[in-house]
Amino acid sequence: QRYNVAVVGATGAVGAKMLETLDKKNFPINELYLLSSKRSAGKELEFQGKTYTVQETTPESFEGIDIALFSAGGSVSKKFAPEAVKRGAVVVDNTSAYRMDPEVPLVVPEVNEADIKTHNGIIANPNCSTIQMVAALKPIQDQFGMSRVIVSTYQAVSGAGNEALDELRTQSKAFLEGENLEAELLPVSGEKHHYPIAFNALPQIDVFQENGYTFEEMKMINETKKIMHDDKVHVAATCVRLPFFTSHAESVYVEVNKEGVTADQFKSAISNAEGIVLEDDPENQVYPTPLSSAGKCDVFVGRIRKDLDNEKGFHLWVVSDNLLKGAAWNSVQIAESLIKNNWLQK
Ligand code: A2P
Incomplete structure (x- = not known):
């Protein structure tokens, strides 16, 4: 059919x-x-x-x-x-x-x-940033339980649409030629102030809410709870736009419920999950980047480490093409x- x-x-x-x-x-x-x-x-x-x-x-x-x-x-x-x-x-x-x-x-x-x-x-x-994070966290929730997530994002400009990509191109060229940068769109079209994205980092994606978080951050917080069917998990997010075209990267800190989980167990949970590719080999400098993941449908995870002070805390780096899986x-x-x-x- x-x-x-x-x-x-x-x-x-x-x-x-x-x-x-x-x-x-x-x-x-x-x-x-x-x-x-x-x-x-x-x-x-x-x-x-x-x-x-x-x-x-x-x-x-x-x-x-x-x-x-x-x-x-x-x-x-x-x-x-x-x-x-x-x-x-x-x-x-x-x-x-x-x-x-x-x-x-x-x-x-x-x-x-x-x-x-x-x-x-x-x-x-x-939301694109939420999708790749919950995909990576699902096997962790299933196998070890999860009480808290703290995420900082490094997001590509394509998430803001074609006009934003044009703004990054124009500003990058102007910057390299020593000209003034004109910002008309980012961080958010229709806002009072605009800042250059080229050679910059903008800690605002979407509009600010009354609680001081941006709407993008609140999307990550609320959507994670809804998708993972867990109202109680604590989630905090800081969303940042960076001057590259494709793929969002995220530094994620997660606290599991189970005691005594090792980094190897954490890695093997991730590597067995559907749609997730583990690229984690510090000795050989293997980890995902926005460029290496662009054009691919999977979610890539690397840099898995156990927190040095919190026995139940883990750090990971999650990268995926925001226009594809996102x-x-x-x-x-x-x-x-x-x-x-x-x-x-x-
Ligand atoms: P159009 O090409 O006619 O502007 P982007 O996220 O890259 O900015 O793209 C937005 C997409 O949404 C474009 O395809 C755009 O079409 C479409 N779009 C914008 N406004 C409307 C509208 N009022 N009705 C239908 N499609 C719209």
Whole structure:
């Protein structure tokens, strides 16, 4: 059986990776619809040797669609996801619009695939930084229990979209030519102040909340508890944007419940987990980096060490392509699971 698929935000940074992933994984597509805003309507995109014309997203775009992959911003999902569901489509939404809605499953298939089954037409794809962290922590939670997580992120610019990538290119060139850097977009479009990302590090991703954390940090905190089905685990996050194009890296500290766990046991739990690749050999300088993981679907983990003062504490370094496992691949995996398990019907 083959399915009618719509990609909303097909002209965006994640949209391009959605198409690449649908192709690479040989997704069973019957008809494909590429949707955007009015701006890109009429633009032509190639998919599997065929040319498709991008269309403006309207409620009627979803007539006859089985699966709609959304990645065009939260307001677009809020407006059009219910229209798609009304017309019988199942939506996999890559924005933050529905993630914390108790009616909407928030899924990383390696962690909580069974939650997909409870959907009412919308399944949310978590935040990119959250996905790779919970994928790495799942085997630790299963085998040793987990009481606390403290994470600092080193996030790529592609997470902020194509325009942000252009800003990094322009500023990098200006910096090397000794010119003034103009910042118009990052850290957050629409904010009062903008700072250069080139040759810099910005400790703000998304807008500040009243509690002093940014929305990106709160996404990591709240989504981790929801996906891992653990309200009690303590989570703290500091999210930082750095001037590279692809893949997020994270320094993660985790406290386990079980006593006497060794670094070797911790490593073997990680290396046996689905979707995780252990790259950890300090003697030979083996560890993952943003460049080494870019373009790959897995989550890479290295630098596993036991804390020197806390017997139950461990440190690890988690790297993954933010546009693939962090967005497009996780969404396509959810769509594959809907088909494989016969969960498309509500
Ligand atoms: P468009 O090309 O028409 O602007 P990125 O994350 O790289 O910035 O991409 C955002 C994606 O979301 C693009 O495909 C963009 O289309 C799409 N988009 C933005 N606003 C809307 C809208 N109002 N309706 C549908 N798609 C939108």
